[in-house]
Amino acid sequence: xxxxxxxSLILFAAVQINNTFSQTKALWTxxxxxxxxxxxxxxxxxxxxxxxxLSAEQWAFKEDSTKWSIGxxxxxxxxYERMFAQEADIMLSSKPEPELNSFSLxxxxxxxxxxxPSPHQAEWNAEPLGLMxxxxxxxxxxxxxxxxxxFIKNTTYDxxxxxxxRWGQEQRRxxxxxxxxxxxxxxxxxxxxxxxxxxxxxxx
Numbered sequence: 001x002x003x004x005x006x007x008s009l010i011l012f013a014a015v016q017i018n019n020t021f022s023q024t025k026a027l028w029t030x031x032x033x034x035x036x037x038x039x040x041x042x043x044x045x046x047x048x049x050x051x052x053x054l055s056a057e058q059w060a061f062k063e064d065s066t067k068w069s070i071g072x073x074x075x076x077x078x079x080y081e082r083m084f085a086q087e088a089d090i091m092l093s094s095k096p097e098p099e100l101n102s103f104s105l106x107x108x109x110x111x112x113x114x115x116x117p118s119p120h121q122a123e124w125n126a127e128p129l130g131l132m133x134x135x136x137x138x139x140x141x142x143x144x145x146x147x148x149x150x151f152i153k154n155t156t157y158d159x160x161x162x163x164x165x166r167w168g169q170e171q172r173r174x175x176x177x178x179x180x181x182x183x184x185x186x187x188x189x190x191x192x193x194x195x196x197x198x199x200x201x202x203x204x
Contacts, residue, residue, distance in 0.1 A: 027101050027160035028176055035107075036152050036179045043186035044145045047074070050193050051138055057203045059134040063196065068128060070196055073189050074137035075128035081144020083126065084182050085151070087164060088175050096161035100172055104160070107180045110173075114184035152179065 051059075051070060059071040068076070132140060152159075159175040173181070196202065 026158045027098055028158045032160075032176060033152060036176065036183070037149060039183040040145065040149050040152065040179070043183050043190065044142065044149070046190055047077070047141065047186065047193075048138070050190060050197075051135075054134070055203065056134050058197075059137070061196065061199075061201075061203055063199050063201070067196075068192075069130065070193055071132065071134065071137040072128035072130050073192055073196075074141045075130065075132060076122060076126055077186060077189055078137065078140035078144050079126045079128070080182065080185060081141065081148060084178060085144065085148055087178065088151070088162075091162040091164055091175055092157055094162070096158060097163050098158070098161040100163050101160050101174065103172065104174055104177060107177070110177055110180045111184045114181065114188045120188075148179070148182070 051074065054070065060069050062069050157175075159179070162175050163172040164174075164178060165172070
């Protein structure tokens with residue numbers, strides 16, 4: 001075997017090893033998995049505490065006709081559990097795009113956006129209809145949240161290498177970022193629940 005062929009084989013093997021390493025080196029860390037699980041669990045339990053022992057009248061109370069009830073808020077959150085789970089499934093069905101991670105914003109940017117006190121407009125498919133009664137809204141929310149927590153705990157996918165298609169390239173979000181938005185969105189509506197319960201006309 002001549003020296004040129006030996007050198008070519010060595011270079012080819014080195015390239016293959018490098019490619020394999022690049023493909024298997026995850027962007028998403030175990031610390032980030034734990035961060036998502038902790039905050040999804042935290043906001044789930046805070047929702048449970050905030051809504052425990054509510055009467056039917058308290059679940060349905062509205063400060064005025066333009067506002068949501070606590071029941072509608074929980075329905076809205078439950079709808080997003082399903083919407084984001086479906087979006088993650090769609091994102092995972094396409095090939096990884098780890099190069100897009102360089103466009104990702106820090107987690108604090110997504111949390112800050114959700115903490116913005118200005119009104120947000122719900123998408124039409126997340127508008128609550130208010131047809132469920134009382135604690136059924138909590139059951140609806142918990143079913144979806146538990147599914148997402150189990151997914152985050154057990155997934156073997158790199159959640160920083162799969163990106164949503166909803167925005168332009170520089171605004172596309174990874175599944176990790178989507179889940180940060182998700183728990184921050186729950187915090188936003190927890191604050192709304194607290195405000196409703198502090199309203200002077202809230203039923204006792």
